[in-house]
Amino acid sequence: MKKIKRFLNIGKEAELKKNIKEVDQFLYKLINSKIETIQNPEDDNIYLKKRDFVSRRLEMKDTDPKYLRDMVLCVTVAGQDTTASSLSWFVYMMCKHLHIQEKIAQEVREIINLKDDRSVDELAASLDQEALNNMPYLHATLSETIRLYPSVPMNARMCFSDDTWPDGFSVKKGDMVVYQPYAMGRMKSLWGDDAEEFRPERWLDKNGLFQDESPYKFIAFSAGPRICLGKEHAYTQMKIISAVLLGSYIFKLADEKKIVNYKTMVSLPIDGGLYVKASPRLWHAKP
Template sequence: MNGSTKGHYFIQNKLQNCLLPFLDQATKGVQALYSKSHSCLLKDLMKEGSEKGENFTSVEVLDKLVYLHGAISEALRLFPPLAFQHKCAIKSDKLPSGDHVKPNINLIYSLYAMGSTEKIWGEDCLEFKPKKWISDRGQIKHVPSYKFIAFDAGPRSCLGKDISFVEMKMVAISILWKFRIHVVEGHSIVPKVSIALRMEHGLKIKVNKRYD
């Protein structure tokens, strides 16, 4: 960039685009995780925690929490923090649908719709299944970013993806280790569709200490 004003502006703009959404994304990711977590999921997470011990401060330990990784990924698949994204074509192109795209045309696509599309995720696309992300050998499955697009894909993919997962895992496991979380019975969990996906009525929960 040679210290140019344009270079500094580019770096500042890039940092804002990466860091500010990252903080909001981590919050929404944990919220979505709790909204879709049932008692069996919480039991599995606590079992993982018991087997691995209480020290969840290192990345190495967090990487071993395979079920938690699957639960967070599944929450982000069904409820991506950004419901919509857009791309601009720099030259003429042809979409898989057969539609032609002219240069400088903005294309808007829905991450929320893609995350619950049967053609992409199968017949159980609307079901919350963390084990969808776990292989038969009990390891985390690799899912292409163009399929799991919550963090975007290609050269424009989110630079803070790995950090986001670390933060969400630490927050989720720290809370689950100390508290019992129950979504209030009868509370309507409805997404409020906008650029940033939120809950229409928030998430009402009951919190009890796990240990005295």
């Protein structure tokens, strides 16, 4: 029936075809605009400051626009639910640790010189890449959230050839190797005796700068040649949204006694959603 509808261009198949066309028009318009900017930059300094994911890929020789279209679509669509899940758990952890919430808000205020009368839109407009890079505690807190609540709690890879691992364990071509970021993020053998404790400071060095962990230890984004393509894109999205939210509002749980748990799915959403109270953040008053 699906093939018939597709051939006759009717029903859901016709609607799908129309929607794909609209998405393609938007993406190719974006790509062509970037190509024009690269070829005819009005201001080299502005161009260098605004080099984004698409621009960087276009700088490579023989970049196929269709390949770039597929990559942009993959990064955007694939990261929608996972990023939303991570942000939900982040807000939950901020409600459970108000002193950490306040510390991030102070970091945001100091970096962008936040004033009492600045609107949410003005705050968001101030968050360029340089500002985000100077928020190590926010980065650490997001990473700590993802360590305990990875968007994809269990993942798998198929072996393309026979192999023997460093510990002597052997796998055969076609074997499915399953690993669990959720469990690995809570292993004391990897993270120490306080593995189940929410402590963003574990991601900071003695100077307070963010220090990343090996992707084979912090496996939430996978590792190796097939590491998550949208990792940095996801972090940028989460930093912007988190900085705007915590820089503008104070969050508390709507019901402190309600038990918050995850829903067992491919991803790790909060079961039943997260209900919070948000009050405007007044910088001249303590939360």
